[in-house]
Amino acid sequence: MIVLTVDQRGSTFAADRVPEVLAELARLTRFREGVVVGFERTVGDEVQGILASGRAGAELAVDLSLHLLRDQGWSIGIGVGQVEGPLPTVSREARGFAFYRARDAVERAKTRGRGTSVAVEGPPPGAPDLRTTVSDATGPAPDPDAAPPDLAAEVEALLRLLAAIRARRTPQGWEVADTLASLADKPGRQKIVAQSLHVSEQAVSQRIRAALWQEEEAVRPVVVRLLAELSSSVGPDLVPGPDSIATEGP
Structure with missing residues (x-):
């Protein structure tokens, strides 16, 4: 599963923004697939939620992370791993490796600058894919000398790259980007944006290029795919907790 831990930056000298x-x-996740346990305050100025493995959870994790990073007031840790079952109704009562990894990730994220304070932790590179029980005899033999990919590091690097692009975007660039995001992807969208903002189509094109909006749109699905692959490689989402093992009968 994917655990998202979000911690308020500079909360010692600022108002509590957790309710906000x-x-x-809640608004961003309403009607979205991928939520396993909704976001709640865990302790102090920190909130946490559990998202599903696979594409739906990965896409939601990327969307929420980039949205919060835009605010520049939050540090975000993404942890990928198994969770002890049965699941509680609130995330602060849950346990498992995904939570330990999210904790390590958010602590690293706190050391990053505003707007890029995100980190990702997952299984160690080269850990066996527990979902794979039979090797694909028709595929190419693995190269024993090839270094295994560190998917968590790749996801983190791309998320920080996107966050850095967005942190440097001007208000005019955001105006165009937000308007484009509100429209269906179809021909003539830039003309609609120009009419909506009362500027020329040329001005819209210039703002799109300056905002690197097309580059962001091209990279985002790559991040989602890698995070989905990482989250789907860790084995069964739920594993028995110590309490459930102790109470099992013969």
Whole structure:
């Protein structure tokens, strides 16, 4: 599973923004696939939620992370791993490796600059894919000398790259990007944006190029695919917790 831990930056000298971010996360996740346990305050100025493995959870994790990074007031840790079952109704009562990894990730994220304070932790590179029980005899033999990919590091690097692009975007660039995002992807969209903002189509094109909006749109699905692959490689999402093992009969 994917655990998202979000911690308020500079909270010692600022007002508590947890109620505000919880309302925003509830709005952003409403009617979206991929939520396993909704976001709640865990402790202090931190909130946490559990998302599903695979594409739906990965896409939601990327969308929420980039949305929160735009605010520049949050540090975000993404942890990928198994969770102890049965699942509780609130994430602060859950346990498992995904939570430990999310904790390590958010602590690393706190050391990053505003707007790029995100980190990702997953299984160690080269860990066996527990979902694979039979090798594909028709595929090419693995290269024993090839270094295994560190998917968590790749996801983190691309997320930070996107966050850095977005952190440098001007208000005019965001105006165009937000308007484009609100429209269906079809021919003539830039003309609609120009009419909506009362500027020329040439001005819209210039703002799109300056904002690197097309580059962001091209990279985002790559991040989602890698995170989905990482989250689907860790084995069964739920594993028995110590309490459930102790109470099992013969």
